[in-house]
Amino acid sequence: MAEVKAQEHSGSGNLAILTKVDRLRELIGNRIALPQLVVVGDQSSGKSSVLENLTGFAFPRAAELCTRYATQITCRREQIEIITVSIIPNQDASPDEQARIKKFQRTLNELDPAILAQANEAMGIRPGGDDVAPDKTSLPAFSKHILRIEKFGPKEEHFTVIDVPGIFRNETEGLTVESDIALVRDMVKNYMKDPRTIILAIMPSNVDPATQEILKLAKKVDPAMSRTMAVLTKPDLATESTTQQIAIDHVMGKRSDLVLGYYIVKNRGPDHADKTLEEGQADERQFFANAPWSALKYTDRAGIDCLKRRVRELLIDIIKKEFPLVKLEVSKELNSLKSQRDAMGPSRNSPAHPKQKYLNKISETFQSLVRDALGASYARHNMFSDHTLRLMTRIVQQNELYSDTMSRSGHTRRFRIMEEDENSQSETNDDMKALPDLYPNLHEIFDTITPIPESDMEGDILDYISHVYTSSRGQELGTFSGSLLGTIFQEQSKKWEPITIQHLNVIIWHVHHFIHAALRESCSDAKVFEELWNTYLLDELQGSYLAVLDRAKLLLKIERDCCPITYNHYFNDNLQKEQGKRLVNAVEKLSLDLHVSFFPKDKLLHIPESSLQKLAANKSNSEHVCEYMHDVLYSYYKVSRKRFVDVVCQQAVNYYLLAAEDSPLKIFNTQMVLHLNEDQLDTIAGEDLHIRQRREKLARDIANFEAALKVLKGSG
Numbered sequence: 001m002a003e004v005k006a007q008e009h010s011g012s013g014n015l016a017i018l019t020k021v022d023r024l025r026e027l028i029g030n031r032i033a034l035p036q037l038v039v040v041g042d043q044s045s046g047k048s049s050v051l052e053n054l055t056g057f058a059f060p061r062a063a064e065l066c067t068r069y070a071t072q073i074t075c076r077r078e079q080i081e082i083i084t085v086s087i088i089p090n091q092d093a094s095p096d097e098q099a100r101i102k103k104f105q106r107t108l109n110e111l112d113p114a115i116l117a118q119a120n121e122a123m124g125i126r127p128g129g130d131d132v133a134p135d136k137t138s139l140p141a142f143s144k145h146i147l148r149i150e151k152f153g154p155k156e157e158h159f160t161v162i163d164v165p166g167i168f169r170n171e172t173e174g175l176t177v178e179s180d181i182a183l184v185r186d187m188v189k190n191y192m193k194d195p196r197t198i199i200l201a202i203m204p205s206n207v208d209p210a211t212q213e214i215l216k217l218a219k220k221v222d223p224a225m226s227r228t229m230a231v232l233t234k235p236d237l238a239t240e241s242t243t244q245q246i247a248i249d250h251v252m253g254k255r256s257d258l259v260l261g262y263y264i265v266k267n268r269g270p271d272h273a274d275k276t277l278e279e280g281q282a283d284e285r286q287f288f289a290n291a292p293w294s295a296l297k298y299t300d301r302a303g304i305d306c307l308k309r310r311v312r313e314l315l316i317d318i319i320k321k322e323f324p325l326v327k328l329e330v331s332k333e334l335n336s337l338k339s340q341r342d343a344m345g346p347s348r349n350s351p352a353h354p355k356q357k358y359l360n361k362i363s364e365t366f367q368s369l370v371r372d373a374l375g376a377s378y379a380r381h382n383m384f385s386d387h388t389l390r391l392m393t394r395i396v397q398q399n400e401l402y403s404d405t406m407s408r409s410g411h412t413r414r415f416r417i418m419e420e421d422e423n424s425q426s427e428t429n430d431d432m433k434a435l436p437d438l439y440p441n442l443h444e445i446f447d448t449i450t451p452i453p454e455s456d457m458e459g460d461i462l463d464y465i466s467h468v469y470t471s472s473r474g475q476e477l478g479t480f481s482g483s484l485l486g487t488i489f490q491e492q493s494k495k496w497e498p499i500t501i502q503h504l505n506v507i508i509w510h511v512h513h514f515i516h517a518a519l520r521e522s523c524s525d526a527k528v529f530e531e532l533w534n535t536y537l538l539d540e541l542q543g544s545y546l547a548v549l550d551r552a553k554l555l556l557k558i559e560r561d562c563c564p565i566t567y568n569h570y571f572n573d574n575l576q577k578e579q580g581k582r583l584v585n586a587v588e589k590l591s592l593d594l595h596v597s598f599f600p601k602d603k604l605l606h607i608p609e610s611s612l613q614k615l616a617a618n619k620s621n622s623e624h625v626c627e628y629m630h631d632v633l634y635s636y637y638k639v640s641r642k643r644f645v646d647v648v649c650q651q652a653v654n655y656y657l658l659a660a661e662d663s664p665l666k667i668f669n670t671q672m673v674l675h676l677n678e679d680q681l682d683t684i685a686g687e688d689l690h691i692r693q694r695r696e697k698l699a700r701d702i703a704n705f706e707a708a709l710k711v712l713k714g715s716g
């Protein structure tokens with residue numbers, strides 16, 4: 001009766017679905033949790049015996065005292081009768097070990113102990129038995145690889161179940177060590193934890209299930225105890241009637257806290273190891289027909305057939321329930337694998353995708369980031385959400401700051417007459433100190449700065465001018481030589497150099513920072529980035545920054561050291577304005593304060609004619625010349641400063657640093673890639689073994705996941 005039902009349940013629809021899960025297990029079993037059945041319990045609780053009876057597949061036990069790795073047993077209906085044994089490598093093992101392990105493949109007619117000994121060796125664990133060779137005693141006792149046994153035959157019922165090592169509490173001299181206890185417990189827990197796993201917790205009938213550690217472990221991973229089924233074994237060894245009653249009560253559900261309840265089976269005992277499975281099962285039927293066990297007759301929970309049927313139902317239910325979720329997970333994972341593959345780009349080692357093309361693509365991406373940064377099109381790439389990378393904005397800010405610093409504190413001595421914005425307290429631009437020290441390679445460049453002098457204004461400018469005048473004048477009368485203006489102008493503009501160089505350093509830092517980030521962004525392969533950056537770009541960039549600084553120094557030399565020249569009418573305007581102010585001041589000093597208020601809006605000056613004479617004669621010749629020199633210097637300085645700031649911003653910054661064909665931003669372009677020779681291309685873009693392996697693994701995984709998706713959609 002029970003057999004007929006079991007047959008019904010494995011009807012063709014269900015067979016198809018079980019076959020699908022097996023196919024999925026082969027393809028993606030180590031990546032996606034699939035509905036599965038695991039048999040867990042203490043050592044010697046009867047796990048392997050239950051498994052044998054469930055699968056109808058007896059495997060040799062003499063060779064192994066206990067199970068020392070997980071074994072996945074699959075039975076499948078096929079025309080040919082054959083057994084295959086292989087090992088599924090643990091995902092954490094090195095690629096080399098995985099490859100070696102995968103080579104272990106055996107096809108046989110009958111499973112003999114010698115094969116299991118070979119599997120042990122392949123997994124690198126200590127051989128079973130007493131006479132272990134001395135060189136093998138240090139090998140571990142347990143392995144995380146999975147032994148896969150597949151049994152095909154015309155009469156097989158479709159079934160897959162996993163047997164895991166039994167839990168134990170005491171080490172065995174020469175076989176297991178203390179750390180193995182925890183290792184096995186972790187391994188067992190790992191197999192139990194997935195919500196798609198049905199746990200068959202095996203325990204002997206002669207102990208009270210309430211005391212069983214395996215149920216406590218199950219409770220941890222399955223708090224609702226909804227996917228844990230307990231299977232009592234060895235009822236023939238429970239001789240005391242109270243023990244028997246406890247077992248019967250559990251099976252009848254009187255004491256059960258498990259949704260799936262308790263089952264009870266009787267396997268072959270050690271004394272009947274020579275009997276066939278069929279003989280053993282006949283014994284079992286006989287056994288449960290007798291008191292007190294016959295009380296369980298109508299529970300459908302005593303005997304291997306009931307267990308088998310129930311387990312199949314459960315498995316099929318959980319598969320049906322979980323399939324849509326599995327499908328979702330598989331397609332998600334497939335997408336993620338594909339985007340990982342795409343991010344790696346095409347293989348650079350195949351002739352169809354030469355390295356040059358690959359690097360060209362990187363340089364194009366890089367150049368488009370450069371264009372965005374220079375055009376302030378920050379919305380085009382999310383790299384710019386980091387504001388330090390908004391290059392153009394940074395540069396404009398720095399240029400403004402520079403212009404401001406030059407106007408406030410570019411002069412050595414304060415002029416007698418200055419405009420509001422030029423006269424305010426000077427503040428040095430210490431942006432340089434605020435920049436993070438990310439690029440040690442820039443030190444060489446930045447170390448050339450002469451610091452901006454701390455004390456800003458060096459005394460009275462007229463004193464200085466008159467000192468220079470008196471110590472170097474010739475026979476000029478009422479005027480001064482042109483070279484004197486050059487001398488005092490040089491002195492007055494001596495801070496321009498440190499201020500300008502510092503400004504350029506800050507800008508260079510920003511450009512460098514941007515190039516680094518944009519290149520990193522353009523290279524999906526970190527190794528390619530490192531090679532490009534360290535081997536090729538850094539030197540070139542450094543050279544180009546130094547060239548920019550040299551040009552700035554040339555501009556300084558031209559502006560400060562050459563004979564003062566300007567055709568800018570502002571020079572004259574300024575000069576006349578200063579002279580005019582001076583005259584008005586002098587006139588004002590001579591005027592009488594009469595408090596006449598005919599014209600309240602306009603001030604009237606009253607100057608006696610006698611006083612007016614003094615206006616022309618109150619100064620010595622040299623005093624007059626010095627004042628005049630001051631005014632000329634001031635007028636020229638102002639024109640020159642404005643011209644110089646513009647030239648630095650326009651030429652050194654905008655042209656040489658940003659826009660020029662050979663600017664640092666343009667170094668990494670398709671031209672550079674074109675000029676790399678084979679060796680250089682190989683160093684930069686050649687794929688190392690690690691990348692190749694990753695690419696191959698991704699390709700394999702994608703193929704497997706695609707095939708799995710087909711299976712799930714019913715077309716595979």
Ligand code: GDP
Binds near residue numbers: 047067233234267268
């Ligand atoms: P495992 O270590 O949990 O895999 O346990 P095994 O299936 O290898 O069984 C351990 C020992 O208990 C073996 O000698 C079996 O023959 C014996 N055994 C298993 N089930 C029963 C049972 O129901 N009755 C008796 N008498 N012995 C059993």
Ligand code: MG
Binds near residue numbers: 066
């Ligand atoms: Mg076992």
